[in-house]
Every structure is written in C-alpha cells, then in structure tokens.
Amino acid sequence: MKIYKLIRAFEPKIIGVKNGVHQVEWLQDKYNEKEMQQLQSFFINLDWNNINKKPDFTFVYHAKMLRNAILTDFMQFTPFLFGCPFLINTKVKNILDKHNIQDYYLFPAKIYDKDKVISEDYYLFYCPILDYDIIDFEKSVFYTQLGIDKKKRKWHNVNNLEEFKNFKGIGNLKVERLVLNENFDKSLDFFTGRIGGIFISEAFKKDIEESGLSGVHALSTYEPEVVIG
Structure with missing residues (x-):
C-alpha cells in the first residue's frame, strides 16, 4: 500500500497570494459573543490531551478573500483552527x-470579496486527528536537525510514547520514518495523526489528479515515509 503525504500548495501561481500560507481570512465579526466563545473553545483553546472532539453544534464559516487570492478547490485560511487543515469545495466533497x-x-462556508458573497460552494473541513496508539515508536525513525543540512541530523531512539513526550534533546523531535501498527485501519484513504501530517492513498491521489483538483500536492518523497506494519 503506497502512502502519499498531502501538503497544501504555496505557489503564488496557484493560490494567488505571496504569503505562501492562506487565501482567506475568517470574519469573526459575523458571530455574537456566545457563538465566538463556543468556536474558540472548540477550535482554538487547544488542550493537546483532549483533541479528538466531536462537534455537537453547527455553524457557517464566513471568510473574506485576501487581495489577489485565487479560489482553489482546497483553500487555506487564517487564523489557525485546530483539526481544520483547509476549506474544501463541492468537487472535493464528492x-x-x-x-x-x-x-x-x-x-x-461563505466566501466574500469585500462585502459581497462570491461563493457558497465551500465547507470548513474538520477532522479529529488519530491518536498516538496507531504508532509503533520503536520501529519508527526519529531525529533532530539544526538548520536545513540533512547531513547534520542526529538520530534518537524512541521506544514508546512516554519517551517521545519526555524528549529533552536540543531541537524539535522529527520523524523520518513513521511506522503504523495493528491499531491503524489499513483501509483508510485519508488520515491524519498526531505525528507526520496528512496522508492519502494512491486511489485518493489518482482521483485528485484526474479531477484536476487545485490547492494541494500529493507527494511520495516528502517526509516522513509511512510504513504500515
């Protein structure tokens, strides 16, 4: 089973803007105080130990286009909302x-250009991340690296979740090879966990390419390599 990492497009020719990050900005003034408290509590005030939350509410996400931004099928936004990697349109939903x-x-979601709604064909995509229990820490490969020179990587033995959480080396602990254990559902075509980012199957990648969906890239050479045990 070949796994690809899904990364968001950053090129100005694709997303229009040069910030390399987002195309739209959340219009928080569209909500009253009670609504904002609920949304902030769920999406922003993150408790890392309690992140697999299921929403018991619904709302409309309002966002305005940034200058020169281009509407893509997968859209990036600001500010960050935990568990929400992008907006998607109906083509992606299908x-x-x-x-x-x-x-x-x-x-x-409603997308505005200044005060005018220009699209209601989008959704805020929220995906509670999979927990650490899908990871075989002992077989995975972890490292730290200062700067961009891969030759300066320092490798670390991480045998379990406790060692991962209590790592005290210099630099952030990163993963080069992520091994998933028997707790992982091998039939998934799209998944995201606490380590590594968003991943898709070859079948999902094929549909993205054949449908000409814009706003993301699916790469097999982008770290980490994912191995399903």
Missing part, C-alpha cells in the same frame, strides 16, 4: 464521498 475517510465533519 471525492471524499467515494473513499474511506477517517471521521470528519463539514461546516458550510
């Missing part, structure tokens, strides 16, 4: 419907 995706939730 692809998701064809595949086996881990639990996810969609909130309708």
